[in-house]
Amino acid sequence: MTQTAQDVRSQQEGQHPWLDLLVSIVIPSIILMKFSGDDWLGSAPALVVALAFPLGWGVYEFFRYGKRNFIAVLGLISVALTGGIGLLELDAEWLAIKEAAVPAIIGLAVLVSTFTPYPLIRTLLYNPRVLDVEKIQRALAEHRSEAIFEQRLNRASYYFAGTFLFSSVMNYVLARWIVTSPSGTPAFNEELGQMTLLSYPVIAIPSMVMMMAIFWYLWRSIRALTGYTLEEVLSPAIAPDNHSSEEQS
Incomplete structure (x- = not known):
């Protein structure tokens, strides 16, 4: 395997764009919308659980591949803002x-x-x-x-x-x-x-x-x-x- 092919293989291992979107944005949004009611988790616990997904994924990507995951950061901010609007009753x-x-x-x-x-x-x-x-x-x-x-x-x-x-x-x-x-x-x-x-x-x-x-x-x-x-x-x-x-x- 040439050095160029090795670089491509390394780049492949660190790129999961659609999985990034699923874990960082889609799943947290579903948690906030479907499980934040009093019959389920409640507003504050749902926000904590939702934030755990992009935060945990971003930390994993950083330590596993040594890169900062932009989508995970964006998801963290988006979830925090959405949950914060509900908690603060803005x-x-x-x-x-x-x-x-x-x-x-x-x-x-x-x-x-x-x-x-x-x-x-x-x-x-x-x-x-x-x-x-x-x-x-x-x-x-x-x-x-x-x-x-x-x-x-x-x-x-x-x-x-x-x-x-x-x-x-x-x-x-x-x-x-x-x-x-x-x-x-x-x-x-x-x-x-x-x-x-x-x-x-x-x-x-x-x-x-x-x-x-x-x-x-x-x-x-x-x-x-x-x-x-x-x-x-x-x-x-x-x-x-x-x-x-x-x-x-």
Whole structure:
């Protein structure tokens, strides 16, 4: 195994973007919405349990892979704000502000990351768990098109940030429309659940369609610059048959 392949394998072990989202954001949100009532955990215990997921995952990632998990930190902040609004019985408008602020912060982070060596678009889409990055980089070098691809990768990052801007606006509108009861009440928790259910068809599905469009744009760029088909550049973990046939040849 070459040194480059070893670097890719090491990078693969430390990247779990969808698991990050599940543990840091989805599970804590479900705990706050479904188990914070008096019949279950109660507001304060539910907040503590919900916070334990992103906090524990972030600590595990730090000691296991030596990296700071941005999504875990974001989930920790989001859960703390949501739970805090209910515990402190703040006006429901603060919930709308918080719902808009979280995706806005992510979108801003995506933009800022384009000026760093670790743009977030690489973590979620252009990473060794989705695409055979090592193979793509070799082909780009052979065609002397690395600079062009970097420009298109940055453009994909801008589109990616735009999806979070869309989510930010829609989250605010949805929260202001549905959550009208005082925080800390059963009606508030019920409306919070309704907002979450509606967020899937209203926000999540359009955002996923936009994400798929960005991935399509990224793949079209790879196809134009390397000549490879999608099947030929999928990660070996996704397309082991193609990978093994290449190794045999």
